[in-house]
Amino acid sequence: MARLWFLAFVVLSCAFASVVLAKPTFTVVGKVYCDTCRIGFETNVTQYMEGAKVKLECRHFVGGQVEHTIPGVTDKNGAYTLVLADNHENEICEVVLVESGMKDCAEMVPGRERARVTLSDDMGIPANVRYANALGFNKDVPLDVCKEVTKMYILDDDE
């Protein structure tokens, strides 16, 4: 019986140690859209953009020097996934727009060029997903349907 207890103790200690010693891995997910109405928010005609280039950039929060840069590209749903290992509690990490995937929708929306993400975790949980705010570009020429779209959202506001 003592042997069994010892075995159980060893197995449990190993499991505990692997959880505590594992470095966390952060997965940052988010989307890039084209504001086809140049309206300043996502609408029913917002288009999620394939092939947009983004980067995850972490800067040291004292000196400001770039510590990590992870590039990424959006898929056909406008979604990207960026993976970075370790804790980054001494850094300020942001997802930053690099390049549009659409020629006619390449002007960055002010305030939607970057999104802050927090990549620190004192619990040492090995897998962490962080959702970044959507980043966007403005379309050169609004779609014809935008008059109706604008009306709809303004009417909704009045209610």
Ligand SMILES: *[C@@H]1O[C@H](CO)[C@@H](O)[C@H](O)[C@H]1NC(C)=O
């Ligand atoms: C979006 O909403 C507008 C205004 O209600 C409508 O005219 C248009 O058909 C909608 N478009 C889509 C793709 O749902």
